Amino acid sequence: MKTFLKVVIFSVAVILFYAFYANVMIPQVRPAPPPAEAKLDMGSLTMEQFIHMGDEIFHGKGTCELCHNPVGGRAPLLDQVGKIAEERIKDPRYKGKAKTGEEYIRESMKEPSTFVVAGFGVKGTNDTQSPMPVVTSGAIGLKDFEVDAVIAYFQQKAGVTVTVQLPKETPKATEETHVADPAKSGEEVVTKYGCGACHKIAGQQGALGPDLTKIGAKKNKDYLRRAVLNPNADIAPGFPAGMMPPDFGTKMLSGEFEILIDYMVKSK
Amino acid sequence: MRLSSIVVKKNLLLKMGFTVALFFFVSLFAFQFLESTKFFPIGVDTVYAAEQAVTAEKPAGAEAKPDAKKEEYQPAPKLTEKDYPQVKGINGRIMAWLVAQLHLWFAAFVLAVPILVFIVEIIGMATKDKRYDKMAYEFIKVSLTAYSITAVFGGLLLFTLVIFYPDFMRYMANIFSPTMLAYAFLFFAESACLYIYYYGWHAMEEGTAKWVHLTIGWMLNIIGTVLMFLANAWVSFMMSPHGVDAAGVFEGNIWHAIHNHLWNPLNLHRTVANVAYGGSIIGAYAAYKFLSARNTEEKAHYDWMGYTANFIAICGLLPLPFAGYWLIAEIYAYSQQMGITLMGGVFAWLFIIQAVLIGALFLSVNYYLWCGMERSKGAERYTKYIKYIAFVIVACFLVWFTPHTLIMTPGELKALGGPYHKYLGPLGIMPAKNTAVNIMLIFTFLSFLLYRRCNKIATVSWAPIGNAIQAAIFVAAIINICILGIYYGYFTNTVLKVGSSVPQVASTLFVIISCMIIDVFMFKGAKEVAPLQWGKIPDRSQYALFILAVSFTWLMGLMGFIRSAIRQHWHVYTVFRDNSPDAFTPTIGYATKVVSIGVIIFMAIVIFIFWLAHISGKKNVSQGAHH
Ligand code: HEM
Numbered sequence: 001m002k003t004f005l006k007v008v009i010f011s012v013a014v015i016l017f018y019a020f021y022a023n024v025m026i027p028q029v030r031p032a033p034p035p036a037e038a039k040l041d042m043g044s045l046t047m048e049q050f051i052h053m054g055d056e057i058f059h060g061k062g063t064c065e066l067c068h069n070p071v072g073g074r075a076p077l078l079d080q081v082g083k084i085a086e087e088r089i090k091d092p093r094y095k096g097k098a099k100t101g102e103e104y105i106r107e108s109m110k111e112p113s114t115f116v117v118a119g120f121g122v123k124g125t126n127d128t129q130s131p132m133p134v135v136t137s138g139a140i141g142l143k144d145f146e147v148d149a150v151i152a153y154f155q156q157k158a159g160v161t162v163t164v165q166l167p168k169e170t171p172k173a174t175e176e177t178h179v180a181d182p183a184k185s186g187e188e189v190v191t192k193y194g195c196g197a198c199h200k201i202a203g204q205q206g207a208l209g210p211d212l213t214k215i216g217a218k219k220n221k222d223y224l225r226r227a228v229l230n231p232n233a234d235i236a237p238g239f240p241a242g243m244m245p246p247d248f249g250t251k252m253l254s255g256e257f258e259i260l261i262d263y264m265v266k267s268k
Numbered sequence: 269m270r271l272s273s274i275v276v277k278k279n280l281l282l283k284m285g286f287t288v289a290l291f292f293f294v295s296l297f298a299f300q301f302l303e304s305t306k307f308f309p310i311g312v313d314t315v316y317a318a319e320q321a322v323t324a325e326k327p328a329g330a331e332a333k334p335d336a337k338k339e340e341y342q343p344a345p346k347l348t349e350k351d352y353p354q355v356k357g358i359n360g361r362i363m364a365w366l367v368a369q370l371h372l373w374f375a376a377f378v379l380a381v382p383i384l385v386f387i388v389e390i391i392g393m394a395t396k397d398k399r400y401d402k403m404a405y406e407f408i409k410v411s412l413t414a415y416s417i418t419a420v421f422g423g424l425l426l427f428t429l430v431i432f433y434p435d436f437m438r439y440m441a442n443i444f445s446p447t448m449l450a451y452a453f454l455f456f457a458e459s460a461c462l463y464i465y466y467y468g469w470h471a472m473e474e475g476t477a478k479w480v481h482l483t484i485g486w487m488l489n490i491i492g493t494v495l496m497f498l499a500n501a502w503v504s505f506m507m508s509p510h511g512v513d514a515a516g517v518f519e520g521n522i523w524h525a526i527h528n529h530l531w532n533p534l535n536l537h538r539t540v541a542n543v544a545y546g547g548s549i550i551g552a553y554a555a556y557k558f559l560s561a562r563n564t565e566e567k568a569h570y571d572w573m574g575y576t577a578n579f580i581a582i583c584g585l586l587p588l589p590f591a592g593y594w595l596i597a598e599i600y601a602y603s604q605q606m607g608i609t610l611m612g613g614v615f616a617w618l619f620i621i622q623a624v625l626i627g628a629l630f631l632s633v634n635y636y637l638w639c640g641m642e643r644s645k646g647a648e649r650y651t652k653y654i655k656y657i658a659f660v661i662v663a664c665f666l667v668w669f670t671p672h673t674l675i676m677t678p679g680e681l682k683a684l685g686g687p688y689h690k691y692l693g694p695l696g697i698m699p700a701k702n703t704a705v706n707i708m709l710i711f712t713f714l715s716f717l718l719y720r721r722c723n724k725i726a727t728v729s730w731a732p733i734g735n736a737i738q739a740a741i742f743v744a745a746i747i748n749i750c751i752l753g754i755y756y757g758y759f760t761n762t763v764l765k766v767g768s769s770v771p772q773v774a775s776t777l778f779v780i781i782s783c784m785i786i787d788v789f790m791f792k793g794a795k796e797v798a799p800l801q802w803g804k805i806p807d808r809s810q811y812a813l814f815i816l817a818v819s820f821t822w823l824m825g826l827m828g829f830i831r832s833a834i835r836q837h838w839h840v841y842t843v844f845r846d847n848s849p850d851a852f853t854p855t856i857g858y859a860t861k862v863v864s865i866g867v868i869i870f871m872a873i874v875i876f877i878f879w880l881a882h883i884s885g886k887k888n889v890s891q892g893a894h895h
Binding site for chain 2: 012031034
């Protein structure tokens, strides 16, 4: 019996030591919670919740803050855009279809180049092309109701009346994006994930990030992999850190990722 | 009198175990049947039904849609929190986690033992040494109760999953139902073989019958391995789905789903790990019997048994790091993102804990060997080297668990204060770790070589040359490994960094194989200076065997968690999202607490099993005395 107790106590002590080590000696990082998925249950949504959703999209999933922040000065600040929007339509340069502030904001997000805020266009296009990606496609990939939520958030923040409607029923859009076929060529991947919004690549003329048309001649495969999966590991000289979205790795299918890397390697 | 009634209870327990298992497998069939008739009233169907009820007021056409593709495979359902049944007072995730882990522990043990027994039985036949046969029989007896407990936990696991994750199980069954049926069938075949193997042991002890017995043992192992490979297919499919499209629609070829990217790496790693694990548990059993032995004869027997089990555990342990790195390399190859989550994100710290555990394994193995030298007086010649070996192993161990670059989300980065470890960064890179692991292996092998010769003196004329060659091989390999590590680690670009591992491993294997061959020839007909005296080993050595078993169990629990957790919020990675309230990744502290509780439950049950074996052993002895 004495041996028995000794062995049991010893073994439990070993277990407790490991538990102690893992709980006390190792820093307890709380992993990020799973990224929110479009809520399916829309029936009971209140406007307050809807605005909150827009808030979260703006600061999180939408990656809007990468450009729209007070530090970089690469994109206009948006805290007053709910109000400014109405002035924009009256701008003589404005050629779009929007009649209301709400429509203007929606247009800015879905077709950014319709109207480019003075001084923020892609270099050399004289403010005719916007460097902003289309937020309903590519890496950002917002659903229509999510765009609405962001607009509601902008309007509320600027202190104007919230004009957007709450979504009525379960948005079917969620289903479609998942079924979207995987991209099959380098160009398709670039288009699907909107690299062209910031890079000169595959015929697109983004100017916020480095020119990638000859990247294969300068960088090797390993570097490129890292540049996409973990953009902040190395920062291309002359460009700001933290602008390139860090989450392409989670969004791309691994097949697409390989195609993209091969494509860049061959761009010489 | 009392004893025999307990033995009766043991048989009762076995029968109960099988009845429960049978019950659950029957319910597995039933589940499939209900599933195919769309009778099962929970989960997606309810959602569909609800949706149809809503759309019923709309013009026709909306309803027709869900039916159109009914015959075909459905995409992975998109669930909401409500699709996960909640049972008051029970956390479904923790329940499934613990039950799955307990099932895995027992299964690993139960699959490993027949492998060990089979090998020991062959050795016994080849050497005509009755001791081996006796030991093999004792092994299998220990595993018998564990077998029915495995089945009970398997059934419980199925039950838990069906209760808490009905839609997930339905999805898996949709794809894997043929393999699930095969699994159930193989389970019965396995039971049959095991029973004939065990109960026929003494009836088939001589002559041709022994060969028949051996064949049954062989079949037992084949069936067991296939059984595990099937289960591995489900698990690896969840990590690296194959044979389904991006929406999770099954394309119809089950072989594709089975033979997914991580299946074979997992098969290899688990098979090898199981052998090592089985060895370590039997080692603990022997250690306990050794400590409570009453006479020198028993002590000698259990010392020898512990040594053999430990030896098997080492043989399994040596290739494990390589199998592990292959698995990880394949995870990277399948999905960079998953690989980075695994080795770079929060999980990086789990690998530091893993390194501590593996270090503990290696140290206790070495310690046991060093203690074992006391079995012979001749060992005094070598004891002075032990402290150097210990020093090297500890140093390598420290390098090994130096954190690698930690890549995290911005928030996690903030919490830790930067992606690189401040001072230890350079030691955290892969080539440094590879170097450390290889050197650790080489020195463990050195401990073993010293142990081997502690009671002998080589008599062949070329012994001095042989020793010199061995020493030269050791030195050359160590230098080679260090240079490779330094060159690849610090003087080439990242692409080539991984390139060091192959030649390093080759050096290690070369040392082990060439020195072993030289040793075998050199010590042929060696003079015995002082005989090995089994049983003459200090009691404290036995605690190394307990550390081995406990650490191994805990390690398995930890790795099981990692394997499951790197899928993050996915049931099936990238195609079937986990939307249950428990989809979050827990902190390391939380996870290790669950693992520790699991280990304690496991140990309690194992002690119970050993106790049963002990009691029926006593009965056999007393019966033997009567005859
Ligand atoms: C001496 C070294 C090692 C030992 C003793 C060891 C042991 C184990 C054991 C016992 C399991 C559980 C097997 C099972 O559940 O059947 C396991 C699983 C695993 N190991 Fe290792 N391992 C070692 C090295 C490594 C290395 C170096 C890596 C990677 C860096 C690794 C990665 C994994 C992973 C991801 C799993 C999860 C797979 C699963 O649960 O089945 N292992 N290991």
